[in-house]
Structure formats: structure tokens, C-alpha cells
Amino acid sequence: MYNRLTFAALQPVFFINRLDFTKNILMLTDLQHSLLGSSITCWCFDSLYVGLPILLTIAVYKNMPGKILIAICTAVFTLLYAVFFSSVCYISPEMFIGFILIPLLFATNSIKGFYYLLHCLRYLFILLFVSAAIWKITKAGIFNAEEMAGILLLQHNSYLTSNGTDSFTRFVYWLVQHPLIAYSLYFLGAFSELLFGIGLFTKKYDTILIAALCLFILFDFFLMRINYFSWFVFLGCFYFSRFDCSKDDN
């Protein structure tokens, strides 16, 4: 919303499809055309996207009876919003994964339920992160010494060609001119993704994983200018993993 990236602000006039089954099944509703043609539909979508989490927060705070239903509706609607929003804007639906899954934490009335849901989400996030490292191995990016240099040129080509003297441009050019130093950053990133695998076996190092996630997201933002701040919501799964209420509700 800060960057005016909402349906209402964009008032999109076209959509682009993705090879995604859920998206294509949801497109049977023809919501994609409704969103292109109607400001009211755009406003409704944006209002629900913001309103449901607020309602959920109130429901959880006041322990309202409909809390579980609101939590599930929030998760489902966020999925719907992500699927359609990614078809009118460059924001990919993967960025919304935290906002889709985290509301499910509150789809329970017991502390024990919350504990198990929290750990389920913790494991899912670990698998997501580790899979990113596995992709880098299977697609062989990790074995390419020029990898980061090539990525930096691709990611920042517009910036580099528009602004030849900027400090960021000079920094990126320096990294490209020293590809092995740039590669070490890529390797560190992949290593930190793989490091999360330790969380599958023990919760002892979750504090380190919290630090690794923060560093990963911040580095990604400053070096790659990619915004993964929405993934910060998963930090809570690691922070609260220290509490064990699997035995009782107290």
C-alpha cells in the first residue's frame, strides 16, 4: 500500500497468466475481467485484503467466537488476492506466502492447537528456504563462478545504464569486475538457505536462524533491491518455538 501497489491504485487494464493450477481454476470465475473493468471490485478486493487481518487481530485480541472462521477466511482471501494481484502487477505470489499461511495460526481455540500450527508453519518455512538452496544446486547456479556477477547485471541493468556515476552503480560494477567476490555473496546466501535445514532436527539454533533470516532479507534488499520483508512474519514461528506446550494447555 505504501508503494501504491493495490488494485484501486493500479486500475489495471490487462492481466497476464501463470502456469499455476489454482490460478487457472480460480479464473473460471472470470474475476480477472471484473477487476479490470470495475473500480468497485478493485476497492472491495483491497478493502477485504486490509480489513480481514484487522478483523482477525480484533477477534484474536477479544477471543471472539468467530475467530477460527475469520482466520480461515483471511488465509483463503489472501490467497485469492495474491493469485489475482500477481496477474496485474510484477509482485509474484510467492511474496504473499507469509500472509496466506500465518492467519491459519489462529484457526484454533487452544494453546496446544496454536503450538502445533506454529510448528507446522515453522517446518513449512524451513522446507521452503532449504528448497531454494536445492534449486541452486540442481539448476547448477551454485557451480557457476560468474553467477552473482551475471545476476547483478540482469537485476540492475536498467539502473546501471541510466546512472553511470552513482555509488551503487560503482559498487555493482566493482562486484562484476571481481566475480569471485560477488560469487562468495551468492554462495553465502545459498549456504544460509541450506543452514535452515538444521531447524528440521532441532530448535536449539532458532535464534541463529532468526538472525540468518534477517540478514538474508536485508542483504537481498540492499544488494538486489528485492523486497522480501513480508517473510518477516515467519520470525514469530522461530521466536516462539522455544515454548513447549505439547504436554498440556498451560
Next chain:
Amino acid sequence: MFLKELWGYSKKLAVGFILFILFWTYINYKQGATAAPLFQYGMYANKYFISDTQQVIELYVNDKNIDLTKYPIADRDLLQTSLLFFRVQKPVNESIYYTIKRILDPVFIGQLMTKDNYTNATTDQEFTDWYKQLTQKIVGYPVNKLAAYEQKYVWQKDKLVPVSSPIKFNCIVANP
């Protein structure tokens, strides 16, 4: 073990959790279509090289090449990706429609998919009008003339240099 404890607490939740992981693993193993929220996180996993040709969008507002770096990242990305996406939306949407329909036909869902639903009726003029409004909002002054070009760059002598002539984005309709 967590799965054992989870099974003891709630069999439904345990089955849901295991199924989610299994389907997600399958989606990643196949490396093809996804099924939100089962996504693939293989960004920047393919090989990239310094020698790769870079394609840069150059936007001309009122006959002046604007420096997109002066604007916030989100605005810059929006201006560039909107052009790129509109240029390819017709063939991409058509290709995906036929691919997904072919897979979902045996389970009846594909038979409900009509091409009109998966196609944009947006003309180049409509896109140009919208893009002009977007550009105006971002640059902060009236846009009377608009043109966009794709210029190829390669890495030579420690910097990016242009190669070949720029290609015009024909989806931006010239002003009458």
C-alpha cells in the same frame, strides 16, 4: 518426534500437514506448473553469465529519455514490467490456456475453460492510455508524448555498452 506428537494431537491436522508437504515436493520435483500456495522458490538458480545480453527499457516522455533511477524502485519496476508483460500477454496467456486445459480436460474442469475468460480484450490504445496515466502519476508532470524502446547492452571493457539499434515497443500507440 514432531509428526508423532502432531498425529496424537490431531489426525486431521497431521494428514493435512503431510499432504501439503507431499504435494509441494511433487510440484517442485516436476518443475513445471505450480498450484498456489504450493510454489517453487528457484529464483536465480539457473546459470547467469557476465556475457549475457541485457535488455533495457528506455522510456521517452515528451521526447526526453527519463532517468528511471530517480524514482522509487516500485515505480520503476512497475513502468518496466507493465510494458514487458503487455508485450507478451497474448502469446503467454494463449499458451498457458491450452497447456492447463489439456491437463484439466480429463477431470472435467478443462471443459469449463473458455478462451475468452483467459484472454485480454485490451487494445494497444487502451493500454497506451493507461500507461500514460501511470507514467504521469509517477513522473509528476503531464505526459503529452510517450515512447518506449528496448535497447540491448553487453558487458565490454568493465561496463555495459549498447549494441544494435533500439527496438520500439509498438504497443505504445503514437499520439494522433
